[in-house]
Amino acid sequence: MKVLLFGATGMVGQGVLRECLLDPDVESVLAVVRSATGRQHEKLREVLHEDFTDFSAIEGQLAGYDACFFCLGVSASGMKEADYHRITYDSTMAAAETLVRVSPGMTFIYVSGQGTDSTERGRWMWARVKGKTENALLRMPFKASYMARPGYIQPRHGIVSKTRLYRVGYALMGPLFPLWRHLIPKYVITTEDVGRAMLQVARHGADRRVLENRDLNALSRAYSRPAS
Template sequence: MKVILFGATGMVGQGVLRECLLDSNVESVLAIVRGPTGQQHAKLRELVHKNFLDFSAVEGELSGYDACLFCLGVSSAGMTEADYHHVTYDFTLAAAQPLARLNPGMTFIYVSGAGTDSTEKGRSMWARVKGKTENALLKLPFKASYMFRPGFIQPQHGITSKTKLYRAIYAVMGPLYPVLKALAPKYVTTTESVGRAMLKVARQGAAKQVLENWDINSIASEGASPAAR
């Protein structure tokens, strides 16, 4: 399986990239980034591209892929709706539209979030914008599209968030993760589980297009190897 990955330098994207590089079913990964990840691997190739609103200059690099794992995103904290829409909706569709045209057999998986508003009419700004983005992606002519809605994501294997606020939150919540998992297992997950589930869905599909946190954990745990990862 040949994979395109967006958001490889973010917390979720780092976890997904790790799982891609560990997975023997993944032949190659093209990470489309605005700055280098700093990683080197035989399966990894990076395409540094600054303008995430226009991919026409690099379209020749974007065909022949089986899956796109779209993990690019920002926190809505302190952002206006217009600015958040620009990064969340405009960037995503600017990438997805040419990919759908160039790779009709592609599976597109988008990392959204628990509480996303599919009606696009709720009071929560971020949830409306995420819902609008999901709805637009589901209309594109991919082979298949899946929306992942994780809840609280615990970073693993030394992965950290680039967002200062999130780093502070994880510093406090990290030690409490076993308690959260015990009390609310349906609403917490890990970077490893998200990555494993995305790859499994990219290969095998899923029974529904919108996958909530508990779906992600269930898929990730199916047939999990007991070997240390």
């Protein structure tokens, strides 16, 4: 399986990249990034690209992939809706419209978030924009597309958020995560589980196209890494 990854330098993307590189069934990973990941691996290739609203300059390099894991995203905290829309919706659709043209046979998996508003009319700005993005992706003629809605994500294996405040929060909450997982499993997940769930979906599909946190945890448990 050949994987295309967006958002490889973010916390979720780092986790997905780690699982892809560990999976013997993943032949190669192309990470589309604004800045280098710093990772070195025989299966990993990176293409540096600045304008995430226009991929025409690199679209020839995006053809022939089996799956796209779209993990690019930002916090809506303190952002105006127009700016958040440009980063969340416009960038995602620019990538998807390019990919559906050059790699229509791929499975596209978008990392959204728990609480996303599919009606696009709810109170929370970020949830409306995420809902609009999901709905647009679900209408696109990929081989298959899935929307992943993780809840609270605990980083594992040395993975860190790029946001200082989040790093402090994760460090404080980390010791309590096993308790949270026992008490409220449908609301919490790890970076490792997100990556494994996405690989499971890319390989075998899923019985629903919008995958809530509990679905992702179940898919991660079903994941079995192929023998190398």
